[in-house]
Amino acid sequence: MVIGSLQYLAFTLPDIAYAVNRLSQFMHRPTDIHWQATKRILRYLAGTASHGILLCSNSPPSLHAFSDADWAGDNDDFVSTNAYILYLGTSPIAWSSKKQKGVARSSTEAEYRAVANTASEIRWVCSLLTELGVTLPKTPVIYCDNVGATYLSANPVFHSRMKHLTLDYHFIRDNVNAGALRVCHISTHDQLADALTKPLPRQRFIELSNKIGVRKLPPS
Incomplete structure (x- = not known):
């Protein structure tokens, strides 16, 4: 149930795409290790609740x-x-x-x-x-x-x-x-796209997430 919700959330958050894809491969026979990894994703989401993708209306059509x-x-x-x-x-x-x-x-x-x-x-x-x-x-x-x-x-x-x-x-x-x-x-x-193919060190992951476009959004 949790992984299914994360799969839906990954449609709007590319920074969790790899982790969710990896965990989805063990849905039929999950272990405690997979549950710990799932909770780590949830903690990450809780700490970045204000982050997302900003779509700009003046972005060039290329x-x-x-x-x-x-x-x-x-x-x-x-x-x-x-x-x-x-x-x-x-x-x-x-x-x-x-x-x-x-x-x-x-x-x-x-x-x-x-x-x-x-x-x-x-x-x-x-x-x-x-x-x-x-x-x-x-x-x-x-x-x-x-x-x-x-x-x-x-x-x-x-x-x-x-x-x-x-x-x-x-x-x-x-x-x-x-x-x-x-x-x-x-x-x-x-x-x-390196961030979507393999687990990365924390600093490299943060660097790529920012470059991808996942950042703290201004208050609405």
Whole structure:
């Protein structure tokens, strides 16, 4: 019941997305350790009750996203965790933290799957904005901190060792070739989606939460 409520709350708070996603994997057989972790989230929420995301009406109508994956981050099944944060102007409007469907054989594969997942979300948001009559001034950008995945997005040569990623590869390549999106490399230090793929030290978590846009809101 508590985890279900936290899942609903994570729709508006990206800073708890990873922790809630991780705990949701043990709902059928929870232990005392999971309950202690749940109470830690509740204490965090109690201490940040005045924090949230400020949506600005004068934010420019441009789309960009941060895409990341924690390669083989789960020590039980070695399945990677996908994450993305999508921004409309300066405001985060969508985010996700979830495990991939299978084991990735390299960090490039894990990151490329994450980029494909992010690209799918961007295309859906672009379609919605088009229906609303909103025209984007420039091509949406996906920021990825993996050089291999970034290079694969722009490389017209498809490597035989990546054949198991055929669908993701052609989906991203078609969108890049059509000018519908760009995939750019970004430093790991500036990768905001890092907070949605793995547990982080306190200082790094606070730093990324602030950069993501979760901050103390002015009184209403």
